[in-house]
Each structure stands twice: as C-alpha cells, then as structure tokens.
Amino acid sequence: MLKTFAIGGIHPSDNKLAANQPIEYLPLPQQVVVMMSQHIGAPAVSLVEPGDKVLVGQLIGEGKAFMSANIHSPVSGVVTKVDMCRDIAGMPKPAVYINVEGDEWLSTIDRSPEIKYECNLDPSQVFDKIKEMGIVGLGGATFPTHIKYAANDDRNIDYLIVNGVECEPYLTADSRLLVEHATEICIAIDIVRQARGIAHAAIGIEANKPEAIALMTQVAGRFESLEVVPLKMKYPQGAEKQLIYAITHRRVPSGKLPIDVGCIISNAGTMFAIYEALQKNKPLFERVVTVTGKGVKTQHNYKVRVGTSIKSLVEFSIGEIPGSVGKIISGGPMMGKAIFNLDAPTTKGMGGVLIMNESESVRQEETTCIRCGKCLNACPMGLEPYLFSALVRHERYAEARQRNILDCIECGSCAYSCPAHKPLTSEIRLGKAKVRAMMPKK
Amino acid sequence: MLYVSDSPHIHSADSTHLMMWHVFVAMLPMFVVSILFFGLSALIITLTSVVCCCLFQWVIERFVFHRPSMVGDGSAVVTGMLLAFNVPATPSMYWIIIIGALVSMGIGKMAFGGLGHNPFNPALVGRVFMLISFPVQMTTWPVAKQWISGQVDAMTGPTPLGLIKETIANGGTIADVSSQLPSWGSYVLGSMGGSLGEVSALAIIAGGVYLLCCKVITWRIPVSFIGAAFLLSGLLWLVDADMYLDPLHTLLSGGLLLGAFFMATDMVTSPMSHSGQLVFGIGCGLLTVVIRTWGAYPEGVSFAILLMNAVTPLINKGFRPKRFSA
Ligand code: SF4
Ligand code: SF4
Numbered sequence: 086m087l088k089t090f091a092i093g094g095i096h097p098s099d100n101k102l103a104a105n106q107p108i109e110y111l112p113l114p115q116q117v118v119v120m121m122s123q124h125i126g127a128p129a130v131s132l133v134e135p136g137d138k139v140l141v142g143q144l145i146g147e148g149k150a151f152m153s154a155n156i157h158s159p160v161s162g163v164v165t166k167v168d169m170c171r172d173i174a175g176m177p178k179p180a181v182y183i184n185v186e187g188d189e190w191l192s193t194i195d196r197s198p199e200i201k202y203e204c205n206l207d208p209s210q211v212f213d214k215i216k217e218m219g220i221v222g223l224g225g226a227t228f229p230t231h232i233k234y235a236a237n238d239d240r241n242i243d244y245l246i247v248n249g250v251e252c253e254p255y256l257t258a259d260s261r262l263l264v265e266h267a268t269e270i271c272i273a274i275d276i277v278r279q280a281r282g283i284a285h286a287a288i289g290i291e292a293n294k295p296e297a298i299a300l301m302t303q304v305a306g307r308f309e310s311l312e313v314v315p316l317k318m319k320y321p322q323g324a325e326k327q328l329i330y331a332i333t334h335r336r337v338p339s340g341k342l343p344i345d346v347g348c349i350i351s352n353a354g355t356m357f358a359i360y361e362a363l364q365k366n367k368p369l370f371e372r373v374v375t376v377t378g379k380g381v382k383t384q385h386n387y388k389v390r391v392g393t394s395i396k397s398l399v400e401f402s403i404g405e406i407p408g409s410v411g412k413i414i415s416g417g418p419m420m421g422k423a424i425f426n427l428d429a430p431t432t433k434g435m436g437g438v439l440i441m442n443e444s445e446s447v448r449q450e451e452t453t454c455i456r457c458g459k460c461l462n463a464c465p466m467g468l469e470p471y472l473f474s475a476l477v478r479h480e481r482y483a484e485a486r487q488r489n490i491l492d493c494i495e496c497g498s499c500a501y502s503c504p505a506h507k508p509l510t511s512e513i514r515l516g517k518a519k520v521r522a523m524m525p526k527k
Numbered sequence: 528m529l530y531v532s533d534s535p536h537i538h539s540a541d542s543t544h545l546m547m548w549h550v551f552v553a554m555l556p557m558f559v560v561s562i563l564f565f566g567l568s569a570l571i572i573t574l575t576s577v578v579c580c581c582l583f584q585w586v587i588e589r590f591v592f593h594r595p596s597m598v599g600d601g602s603a604v605v606t607g608m609l610l611a612f613n614v615p616a617t618p619s620m621y622w623i624i625i626i627g628a629l630v631s632m633g634i635g636k637m638a639f640g641g642l643g644h645n646p647f648n649p650a651l652v653g654r655v656f657m658l659i660s661f662p663v664q665m666t667t668w669p670v671a672k673q674w675i676s677g678q679v680d681a682m683t684g685p686t687p688l689g690l691i692k693e694t695i696a697n698g699g700t701i702a703d704v705s706s707q708l709p710s711w712g713s714y715v716l717g718s719m720g721g722s723l724g725e726v727s728a729l730a731i732i733a734g735g736v737y738l739l740c741c742k743v744i745t746w747r748i749p750v751s752f753i754g755a756a757f758l759l760s761g762l763l764w765l766v767d768a769d770m771y772l773d774p775l776h777t778l779l780s781g782g783l784l785l786g787a788f789f790m791a792t793d794m795v796t797s798p799m800s801h802s803g804q805l806v807f808g809i810g811c812g813l814l815t816v817v818i819r820t821w822g823a824y825p826e827g828v829s830f831a832i833l834l835m836n837a838v839t840p841l842i843n844k845g846f847r848p849k850r851f852s853a
C-alpha cells in the first residue's frame with residue numbers, strides 16, 4: 086500500500102503532457118523586468134540606478150527587512166529604469182528594468198557541469214549562503230528559505246521532508262529536475278540536513294513518476310538517512326500538511342507550522358537551487374517553467390531567467406497566441422492564478438504557465454446545492470465547504486470561524502467536486518479574509 | 528480576450544444533471560422487470576407518473592415562482608419513476624398516481640423551494656399520502672405473471688408482509704402461512720406480490736451496484752440500512768420464530784432493498800458525512816423492523832426513511848466530518 090494523507094482528496098486526471106520533455110534553455114530576451122518582490126515579505130531594496138552595468142548573478146536588490154530575500158540580476162546589460170511594473174494581476178510592484186547585452190556571468194559562479202559532492206562550509210555558513218543567494222521556496226509559496234531553516238530556532242526538528250510530489254495536474258518542472266538532476270538534489274538535501282542537525286530526510290514522490298522514483302531511490306541509497314517515499318496519486322498530496330502526514334503520520338495542529346511537529350519541508354526545485362547556491366556559487370535567478378496546455382501543439386519545460394515577460398515565454402513556446410485560448414494560468418489548474426496581465430515578468434515562484442482553451446476556461450453556471458456531501462468528503466482538512474458557502478453568503482463569519490474556516494488550505498478540492506458547480510473555494514477565500522479581518526490584531 | 532477567475536480552474540465531470548441521469552439508468556432494470564411482470568399497466572403508471580411530476584414542477588416554477596424551470600436537471604424524472612415503483616400495478620393507480628405526483632412535487636418538493644431544499648424524499652411523501660388516502664387501492668396487489676411457472680393471469684393477493692401481519696393479528700403463527708410465502712427464486716427474479724419496483728431483488732441490486740460504481744451513492748447507507756434490519760429481525764427471529772419473520776424474508780420483502788438503495792440514499796434528504804450516513808442507515812433499518820413488527824402498517828420502509836429524513840439536519844450537526852488538524 087502506497088502512503089497517502091488521511092482524509093478526503095480528489096483524482097483529477099494528471100495531464101502531465103510535458104513529462105517527457107527535457108529541460109531546454111529559453112533564449113535570452115531583449116529586456117527583463119526584475120521584480121523586487123518575488124517572495125513573501127517586504128520587497129528587496131534596489132541597489133542599482135539607471136545606466137548601471139550589471140552582470141549575470143550580480144546582487145541588484147537587497148532583502149533588508151527580516152522577512153525578505155535578495156534579488157540578483159538574471160542577465161548582463163544596462164539598467165534602464167528603476168520603476169514600478171505590473172504583476173500578473175495588474176498590481177503595481179517595484180522593479181528593475183534591464184536591457185540585455187551579451188551574457189556575461191559573475192566570475193565567482195562555477196558554470197562547469199561537474200557535480201560537486203564536498204561542501205566545506207560550516208553549518209551557519211550554509212544558511213548565510215542560502216540567504217545571500219536569494220533562495221526562496223520554489224513550490225509557489227516563495228517563503229524565504231533561510232528564515233525557514235533559521236538555525237537559532239531551538240525547536241527540535243527530526244524530519245526534513247522534500248516535496249517531489251508535484252500533485253498539480255500539468256506541471257512537470259519538478260519531475261524533470263528529479264530525473265535530470267537527481268544527484269544534485271540529493272547532495273543539497275544531505276548538506277542541509279546535516280547543517281541543521283536533522284536526523285531523517287525523506288523525499289515524497291507521487292506514483293505517477295516511476296522514472297523519478299526509481300532513479301532517486303538509486304541515488305539516495307548513496308546518502309545517509311535519505312529515504313525516497315513513493316506516494317499514492319491523490320490531490321492534494323503535495324500540500325504541506327498532507328505530505329507531512331503521509332510521510333510521518335504527524336498532524337500539524339490548526340494554526341501551527343510544520344516546525345511545531347518537528348518537520349521542515351522544502352520543495353525539490355528549491356533543493357536544486359540550494360545545490361547551485363552552495364556548490365556552484367550561483368544565485369537564484371533562473372528556474373524551470375513548464376509551458377503546457379491541451380490547446381497548444383508543443384509542450385515544454387524551459388529554464389527561464391526570471392524577469393522574462395510571460396508573453397515572450399508563451400510566444401516563443403507556441404508562437405502567436407491563438408484565438409482559441411481562453412485563459413492563461415500561472416501555476417497549476419488547481420491552485421494557480423489566472424493571468425490578467427500577460428506582459429508581467431516571470432518570477433522565482435512561477436513553476437508553470439498553463440494555457441487553457443476557451444471551452445475549458447468558462448465556469449459552468451451554479452445551481453442549488455443538492456446536499457450530496459461530495460465537497461465535504463473531498464476536503465483533505467475535514468471541513469464542511471457547503472456550510473461555509475451558506476455562512477459566507479449570510480455574512481455569518483463568527484460561525485464560519487467556529488467551524489474552522491481558517492483551517493482551509495484553499496486546495497480547491499471542494500469546488501472541483503461540487504456537482505452543483507458552486508464556487509465553494511472562492512466563497513471560502515472571501516470568508517477567510519473576512520474572519521481574519523475580524524480577529525484582534527496581534 | 529482572456530478570462531480571469533480564481534482557482535480551481537478545472538472541474539470534475541460531475542454535475543447534478545449527470546447524477547440524476549445515473550439514477551435514471553440505475554432504475555432501468557427495475558423498469559424492464561416491472562413491464563415483464565405486470566405488462567402494459569406498469570408502463571402506463573410509470574409514464575403517467577414521470578410526465579405528471581415534470582409537468583407539475585414546470586407549472587409551479589413557471590406560474591408560482593416565476594422563474595425558469597429546472598425540469599431539465601432530471602430530478603423530477605427520478606422522483607416520478609420512484610413514485611411509480613412504489614405503487615401496485617393495478618388500473619386504479621392510473622389516476623391515483625396523478626394525485627401522488629401532485630403531492631410529491633407540490634408538497635414534497637416545490638413547497639420547500641425545489642430541489643435541494645426539501646427535507647423529505649418527495650417520492651415517499653407522495654407514496655405515504657396515497658397510502659393513507661387510498662388504503663384499499665394501495666394495498667391491492669396483482670401477483671406478477673408467473674412466467675417461470677407458465678401461469679400468465681394476474682390475480683390479486685396480499686404481499687407476504689401483509690399476509691403475516693394478518694395471520695399474527697388473528698392469533699396464528701408464521702408457520703401457518705409459510706407455504707404461502709413466495710419461493711426464494713421468485714424473490715430474486717421477481718414474480719411475488721408487491722409494488723412495481725420491488726418485485727425483483729436482482730434488478731434492484733444491479734441498479735444499486737451501478738450507483739455505487741458511478742459514485743452517486745456510497746455503500747454506507749444501503750449497507751448499514753440492510754445490516755441493521757437484518758440484525759434486529761434476526762434477533763427477534765431467534766427469540767421467537769413463530770411470531771417474527773426470519774431475517775432473509777425481512778430483507779427481500781416490502782420494498783426494503785428498493786428503499787435502502789434508492790430512497791434512503793437520496794442525497795438531498797440524507798446526511799453528508801460518512802459517520803452521519805451510517806447513523807442514518809442504521810436508524811432506517813431499525814425503524815423499519817420496529818414499524819413492521821409492532822406498527823399498524825405491514826410495511827415500514829417508507830415511514831422509517833421519512834422519520835430519518837426528519838432528523839437528517841440533526842445528524843448533520845451531530846456527526847460532522849472528522850477535522851484533520853483537530
Ligand atoms: S479548498 Fe478548503 S474547504 Fe475546500 S477542500 Fe480544500 S481545504 Fe477543504
Ligand atoms: S458538493 Fe456542492 S452540491 Fe454537494 S453538498 Fe457540497 S456544495 Fe452542495
């Protein structure tokens with residue numbers, strides 16, 4: 086029996102159309118727009134001025150606040166402006182505009198393909214380096230990695246969990262990394278595990294990636310206390326709390342963090358970035374992005390310099406965007422965000438661009454709840470989505486809070502399952518925001 | 528032009544319409560069997576019932592609620608079929624079923640606001656109304672055509688349960704009537720006295736399995752319903768086999784299977800959580816045996832389910848899903 090999480094879950098078809106497409110390099114764009122906030126927390130503070138020449142990997146934004154992250158130039162060239170740009174939702178965000186000239190890297194970055202096993206940094210240096218290199222969680226949450234591993238936290242941590250699940254349909258960036266860079270990922274896990282003094286490390290991979298499981302198991306065997314855990318295919322297997330339960334049988338209590346049950350969890354892609362940062366001195370300025378969809382002829386996994394516009398990425402991938410396209414999503418279909426502004430730049434957290442046909446894009450009209458209980462039985466958190474829907478519509482937020490609306494991880498399983506096509510997740514999101522607004526400020 | 532909406536951006540193939548369609552398909556074996564055994568009258572009753580249910584819903588939505596009709600979702604068709612399957616195939620039902628359909632849709636469903644808002648299974652509301660208003664017609668049963676044994680003439684006979692109730696009320700024992708109870712084979716294939724839909728256990732179970740496979744229902748309500756009825760009747764039977772019917776006859780008679788697979792599982796009127804569904808099923812099973820054994824009517828399934836429908840909101844409150852991060 087494959088391991089999995091405790092309750093609920095759904096089985097959308099996984100549509101990993103790009104699963105067998107090796108990672109390709111996207112040609113350099115003519116201009117990049119590097120957002121100063123590609124992470125949770127305060128934006129980085131720009132260190133450059135118009136006219137400055139920058140190299141690939143040069144620090145251009147400093148994460149000064151406690152919760153922030155460094156930003157490095159993804160290209161070489163000339164800074165043209167330091168100004169606002171618009172993100173995928175059309176919201177203004179501070180950014181540095183750079184005109185690309187050549188491809189000149191900082192000399193400190195080791196660009197050789199050779200795999201480096203030895204790490205001669207001592208533990209605190211490891212995390213300083215992770216901070217310096219601007220590493221953030223690449224699974225989508227973009228939480229600054231050095232804060233997560235903050236070594237001065239005295240809680241006992243005995244499990245380092247690596248998320249290689251990629252349970253979102255369509256996305257294949259992580260599974261490609263697992264197949265193409267298994268050794269590097271294992272090296273990073275091993276270094277981080279030892280530096281943080283964690284007893285066990287485990288990497289969870291869903292059973293729909295047998296190639297990755299076989300390869301990782303073989304490679305992981307060469308490292309100490311590193312286990313590969315094949316997991317049942319079920320969404321949301323890759324959600325933090327669900328993955329921790331599947332691997333350790335521990336339940337993260339409501340309102341608590343993985344660290345409260347002795348776990349730290351990082352994405353497999355983040356581990357690859359950590360490898361490059363520690364062993365190759367390479368800051369995080371590029372990542373793998375899956376460009377896929379049922380309506381497009383070619384499926385790709387690109388290595389993309391952050392700051393490349395989404396439009397140029399899509400157009401390079403599929404050519405002119407056909408009229409049959411109805412929606413373009415940053416991320417996967419379950420939790421990704423529909424892109425309003427295609428000119429927005431790519432960011433560290435963007436793992437996929439999903440192109441949907443017009444026919445897939447329109448929500449069906451909502452009908453009355455038939456009290457079938459599908460939403461409630463799909464919910465991995467054991468909540469009552471239909472009830473939240475009614476409570477939110479009647480603005481009974483106190484009751485919603487009492488029924489633990491804040492436990493919701495916004496996985497979308499309820500709305501996915503509802504035969505009445507009720508926008509349950511959207512309503513719950515609204516309810517959560519209202520409940521939070523009502524709560525006393527800490 | 529691109530659409531923008533929040534996640535999730537995909538949806539399962541499920542829809543209310545599709546679920547109703549599955550229920551419809553699941554009832555086809557019963558429909559076919561009822562026509563085989565009762566002939567044209569089964570066809571007339573079912574068609575009348577379905578047409579009337581749809582018509583009444585449409586009229587009420589159009590002229591009372593002034594809103595576009597939802598007849599297209601198929602729930603009225605399902606109610607119509609279930610209603611027909613719960614009456615005897617006699618000519619007097621041709622017009623009584625129209626009244627049943629009116630009560631089902633008018634009082635059972637639309638009075639509460641339509642599909643999703645009704646606390647009671649509409650088909651059962653209609654059935655119980657007919658049972659109380661037309662007790663004679665509703666309990667005069669044609670024996671199905673004995674095509675296995677070659678007899679073709681329909682004749683009137685009491686249902687097994689009615690027979691037993693009467694005998695025991697008159698001071699007899701079950702042994703006195705056991706020769707008149709249908710054979711096991713006729714239970715399974717059909718050809719015993721009873722309503723349209725309940726003559727063949729095989730057809731009901733086939734439909735039930737189909738519903739399970741399509742994930743329209745879960746196993747919890749039918750299994751706990753049947754299991755509880757089996758256990759309680761088995762216990763009584765062990766205590767006194769003369770006074771109490773054996774558990775197998777209990778299960779195979781009086782529409783218990785039809786109720787367990789098709790009526791109690793109505794999603795609108797049954798609990799949502801897994802534990803709640805078990806409680807609901809057990810309640811239905813126990814009440815059915817209690818009503819049959821000690822109540823005034825020989826058959827208890829409809830009343831048991833309606834009673835449990837009434838406490839469903841309470842069950843939903845008391846048996847919530849288990850919270851993951853409690
Ligand atoms: S979105 Fe929230 S309520 Fe809906 S299934 Fe996921 S966790 Fe449960
Ligand atoms: S899945 Fe939809 S129709 Fe079913 S109970 Fe939940 S909200 Fe109601």
